[in-house]
Amino acid sequence: GAVVSQHPSRVICKSGTSVKIECRSLDFQATTMFWYRQFPKQSLMLMATSNEGSKATYEQGVEKDKFLINHASLTLSTLTVTSAHPEDSSFYICSARRTASTDTQYFGPGTRLTVL
Amino acid sequence: RKEVEQDPGPFNVPEGATVAFNCTYSNSASQSFFWYRQDCRKEPKLLMSVYSSGNEDGRFTAQLNRASQYISLLIRDSKLSDSATYLCVVRTPGTYKYIFGTGTRLKVLA
Numbered sequence: 001g002a003v004v005s006q007h008p009s010r011v012i013c014k015s016g017t018s019v020k021i022e023c024r025s026l027d028f029q030a031t032t033m034f035w036y037r038q039f040p041k042q043s044l045m046l047m048a049t050s051n052e053g054s055k056a057t058y059e060q061g062v063e064k065d066k067f068l069i070n071h072a073s074l075t076l077s078t079l080t081v082t083s084a085h086p087e088d089s090s091f092y093i094c095s096a097r098r099t100a101s102t103d104t105q106y107f108g109p110g111t112r113l114t115v116l
Numbered sequence: 117r118k119e120v121e122q123d124p125g126p127f128n129v130p131e132g133a134t135v136a137f138n139c140t141y142s143n144s145a146s147q148s149f150f151w152y153r154q155d156c157r158k159e160p161k162l163l164m165s166v167y168s169s170g171n172e173d174g175r176f177t178a179q180l181n182r183a184s185q186y187i188s189l190l191i192r193d194s195k196l197s198d199s200a201t202y203l204c205v206v207r208t209p210g211t212y213k214y215i216f217g218t219g220t221r222l223k224v225l226a
Contacts, residue, residue, distance in 0.1 A: 049211075105214060106162075
C-alpha cells in the first residue's frame, strides 16, 4: 500500500524559532502533496498544495512567508514554520497523491508542534 | 453554510448496534466523496470511497444522494474497535483538494 512518512513526529520549540517538517512518499511518486493543520477538536484545514518543481498554492488566510513549502522532488515536500509562536501549536499533517492516478490522498502520521 | 457539514456527535452505541452518519455538502458540482476514520491524535485513514451506486465493504455501507447532496455511512454490528471520529470528505471540483467535515465521533460501548 501507499506509505507516507513525516518527520519529526513531535517537536517542542521556543517562540521565535523555525521548525522544518518533512513529508516523504516512501513507495510511490507524488506529483502533489498537501499540507493540513488540525487544532484540537477541529477538523483538518488545508493550508497549501505543493507541486513538485513549482511554487506552492496557499489557501486563503495562510501566510506564505510564515509557512514555507518546498517540494524539491517527487517524494519529498517540506514545511517550515518560521518564527513560530504559541498560536502555531497544532497537529500538522501532510498527504500525497500518486502521480497520474486517482484522487485518493494518502496521509502521513502527522507532526505535533508545541511552541512554548 | 459550511461546504461540508456533519453532526459532531458523540454517538454512544452498544456493541452490536447499527449506526448511521450523514454528511451534507454544498457544492452540487462535487464528484468525489470519501469517508475517513481518524483515531485520537492520529492521521486520517481512508475507510471507503463513495460511489454513485452506493458501495459496501463488510460491515460498512456508503450511500450517495446527489439530489439532496448528502452522503451516508452505515456501520452494522458495531465493534469496540469502531470507536473513532469519522470524517466526511468531498473533493473540490476541478482540483484535487479535499474539504473535510468536522467529523462525527462514535463511541461503541461494551
